[in-house]
Every structure is written in structure tokens, then in C-alpha cells.
Amino acid sequence: MREGLVQGRSREAYERLVSSIAERGLDPEGIEGRLRAQRVETPSWGYGNSGTRFKVFSQPGVPRDPFEKIADAAQVHRHTGISPSVAIHIPWDAVEDYGALREHAESLGMRIGAVNPNLFQDEDYRLGSVCNPDEKIRRKATDHLLECVRIAKEVGSEEISLWLADGTNYPGQDSFSERRGRMLGCLSELYDAMPRGMRLLVEYKPFEPAFYHTDIPDWGAALTICQRLGERAQVLVDLGHHLQGTNIEQIVSLLLAEGRLGGFHFNARRYADDDLIVGSTNPFELFLIYVELLEAEEEGRHISYMIDQSHNVEPKIEAMILSVVNLQEAYAKALLVDRRALREARLSGDVLGAHRILQEACATDVRPLCTKVREDLGASPDPVGAFRESGYMQKATEERRGGTPAGWN
Numbered sequence: 408m409r410e411g412l413v414q415g416r417s418r419e420a421y422e423r424l425v426s427s428i429a430e431r432g433l434d435p436e437g438i439e440g441r442l443r444a445q446r447v448e449t450p451s452w453g454y455g456n457s458g459t460r461f462k463v464f465s466q467p468g469v470p471r472d473p474f475e476k477i478a479d480a481a482q483v484h485r486h487t488g489i490s491p492s493v494a495i496h497i498p499w500d501a502v503e504d505y506g507a508l509r510e511h512a513e514s515l516g517m518r519i520g521a522v523n524p525n526l527f528q529d530e531d532y533r534l535g536s537v538c539n540p541d542e543k544i545r546r547k548a549t550d551h552l553l554e555c556v557r558i559a560k561e562v563g564s565e566e567i568s569l570w571l572a573d574g575t576n577y578p579g580q581d582s583f584s585e586r587r588g589r590m591l592g593c594l595s596e597l598y599d600a601m602p603r604g605m606r607l608l609v610e611y612k613p614f615e616p617a618f619y620h621t622d623i624p625d626w627g628a629a630l631t632i633c634q635r636l637g638e639r640a641q642v643l644v645d646l647g648h649h650l651q652g653t654n655i656e657q658i659v660s661l662l663l664a665e666g667r668l669g670g671f672h673f674n675a676r677r678y679a680d681d682d683l684i685v686g687s688t689n690p691f692e693l694f695l696i697y698v699e700l701l702e703a704e705e706e707g708r709h710i711s712y713m714i715d716q717s718h719n720v721e722p723k724i725e726a727m728i729l730s731v732v733n734l735q736e737a738y739a740k741a742l743l744v745d746r747r748a749l750r751e752a753r754l755s756g757d758v759l760g761a762h763r764i765l766q767e768a769c770a771t772d773v774r775p776l777c778t779k780v781r782e783d784l785g786a787s788p789d790p791v792g793a794f795r796e797s798g799y800m801q802k803a804t805e806e807r808r809g810g811t812p813a814g815w816n
């Protein structure tokens with residue numbers, strides 16, 4: 408489907424869909440408005456080379472510095488219309504002049520989003536960062552967190568997004584409770600240094616790189632840490648950071664009920680933290696997550712929707728565009744849930760009636776609606792196709808000769 412909606416088949420498909428939405432008693436204009444307001448942040452590290460512990464494959468045209476990564480992120484926004492911000496990771500995206508990085512982003516119609524500290528790639532962190540038994544190493548880790556607050560202020564960001572690799576490999580290696588105490592000490596210092604408008608997003612993960620225990624393994628641990636820190640500390644849910652079979656939409660609902668859902672790292676997985684294109688393996692899960700979010704959004708809750716993926720073998724910008732499109736479609740389907748009928752079915756004990764209302768919404772082909780919304784936003788009807796045709800990648804490959812491609816270092 409390359410053509411715009413003004414011509415041919417897609418216009419008809421769109422009109423048919425709008426009438427069927429209206430027939431269901433829903434408000435097509437309201438739904439379109441919400442789709443236009445949807446935002447998805449992409450990660451700077453998703454544009455650089457990445458891989459597994461076995462091999463990092465290099466791709467032609469990969470950005471060599473944070474400026475080029477933001478230029479690639481701007482392409483995703485250009486074609487999707489809903490991804491105007493990019494998260495950065497420090498020191499992967501460290502630069503001399505953060506004001507210049509901010510200006511560069513703004514000149515491309517972008518802004519810098521969450522600032523991610525990196526407390527997992529330094530020799531000193533062998534036994535942990537903010538949980539390390541050595542006070543000097545905890546000081547170093549805390550200083551890095553404070554540096555990230557300064558960077559966030561300079562780039563105009565109001566979010567620190569924190570993931571800790573801290574954990575142990577063997578039972579008995581260290582004390583759970585002492586490690587938690589050390590962590591709270593360091594994170595309190597970070598929290599106190601954040602200006603009033605800034606939020607701390609705390610991400611959890613049950614495994615990897617530590618194999619016996621992780622210091623923030625799950626949503627409960629993250630939530631209680633946030634509760635100890637203060638209201639502006641909120642939990643971040645990365646879809647790859649759960650054990651098999653976990654009901655993530657229920658976690659979302661719980662965190663919302665506690666007023667502590669801060670944001671998402673969207674991606675897909677089959678086995679572990681696979682960081683695959685979101686929606687490639689988990690479209691129904693995504694839909695159900697958005698269904699849980701609808702009311703919270705109406706109440707004006709501030710939730711950050713971010714992607715956290717590594718595209719190891721697939722073309723990176725295309726993969727990111729496809730991810731954003733998948734999120735747009737999942738959100739559109741969630742908006743099609745007849746929530747009044749769902750509530751009635753639930754209250755009357757109509758088990759399958761309620762279930763079918765969800766199925767009905769999820770089975771709807773929302774692509775004509777998403778195409779129309781992208782057109783309204785000045786983006787591309789067929790984002791991946793338009794990007795391919797634009798010649799951007801060929802030009803970037805020509806221009807980005809020499810230098811070191813960005814990666815996990």
C-alpha cells in the first residue's frame with residue numbers, strides 16, 4: 408500500500424472502517440485524535456551496531472556518533488510522525504558539548520528524551536555499582552548518576568531512566584539486605600539531586616548479567632524502592648525483563664493502581680531479553696497492555712513510551728520504523744475496545760462475552776486508520792516503503808565512511 412488515502416483503495420478501506428467504528432457506538436474522530444497524540448521514543452543505541460556475546464555484526468552506514476544517531480532517529484519520526492524524541496545512554500552518547508547535541512536534535516525537529524546512566528561496563532563494577540561492598544565504587548557510581556542529572560538538565564530532558572546490572576552469581580556471595588541498603592543510600596542521593604520536574608524511572612530485570620540474584624529483580628522490588636525514594640520515582644516495565652509466562656498487563660494495572668507506572672521499554676522476546684522488534688512475537692500482549700492504559704491516559708497520567716531494542720542482523724532504521732508502526736496498530740486496536748459493553752459483560756458475569764469484545768477489537772484491521780493518521784501528521788502512508796525509496800541509507804553509507812561505527816562501547 409504505497410498510495411496516499413486520497414486515492415484508490417485505501418480511501419475506501421478507511422471509510423469502511425470509520426463507519427464500522429461508528430456503528431459500534433464508538434467515536435472515530437476521538438480515536439483518530441488519540442492516535443495523532445500517541446508518542447513513542449526510540450533509543451540512540453538501537454541505531455548503532457549490536458549483537459550477542461558471540462558476535463557483533465557491523466552494518467554499512469551505521470552512525471559514528473550521537474549526532475548521526477539522532478539524524479537516524481529523525482528519519483523514524485519523519486516517516487511515522489509519532490517518534491520525535493530519542494533516549495540517550497551515557498557514556499555511549501557522551502559529547503563535549505551537550506548544548507550542541509540538543510541544538511542538533513532541535514534543528515531536526517527532535518528532542519532528547521530519557522537519559523540512561525550506564526553502571527555496567529566499567530571494570531570497577533565487577534561486584535556491582537550502587538550495591539558494591541566497596542564504598543569508593545559506590546561513590547563513583549553515584550557520581551555518574553549525578554553527572555547524568557547534569558546532562559539531563561543540559562539537553563532539556565526531564566527523565567533519568569535507570570537499569571542496574573547489580574546482582575550476584577553464587578549463593579552466599581553477598582548479603583541481599585546490605586546490598587539493598589547500599590543501593591537505597593546511593594539512589595537517595597540521586598533523587599535529592601533531581602530538580603522538581605525530573606522523574607526517575609526504575610527498571611527491573613530478573614536475570615542477566617547476574618545468574619543467582621539481581622538486586623532489582625521484579626516490579627515489586629522496583630516499586631518498593633520507588634516508594635522509599637519519593638513520588639517522582641516510578642517503575643519502568645521492559646517487556647523483555649520477565650520470566651516466561653508472566654502476565655505483564657496485570658503488572659501494568661497494578662503499577663497504575665499504585666500511581667507508579669513511569670514508562671515502558673517496548674520490545675519482543677521468545678526466550679530471554681531478546682530485544683526483538685516489538686509486536687513481532689507479542690502482538691496480543693501489546694494490545695492488552697494498551698487496553699490497561701486507556702483510562703490512565705484519560706486521567707492525564709504521565710507515562711513514557713520508549714522502545715529498547717537491538718537490531719543485530721536486520722536494518723536498524725527500518726526495524727525501528729516497523730516497531731513504531733506495530734505500536735501504533737496495537738494502540739489503535741485497544742482504542743477500538745467497546746469499554747462500556749466490556750464493563751457490562753464483566754458485571755453480568757458474561758465470561759466469553761467480555762473476552763469476545765477484546766477479540767473483536769484486536770481482530771480489526773486498523774491499518775487504514777493508522778495510514779490516515781500518519782498522513783494527517785505529514786508522515787508516510789507506508790513508512791518502511793517510503794524510507795526504502797528515500798535513498799537515505801545509501802546516502803548515509805556514502806557519507807559515513809571512515810571513523811568508528813557506534814556500538815556497545
Ligand code: PSV
Pocket residue numbers: 452523570610612645672680715
Ligand atoms: C538492560 O537489558 C536494558 O534493558 C536496559 O534498559 C539498558 O539500558 C539497555 O537494556 C541497554 O541495552
Ligand code: MN
Pocket residue numbers: 570610645672715
Ligand atoms: Mn530496557
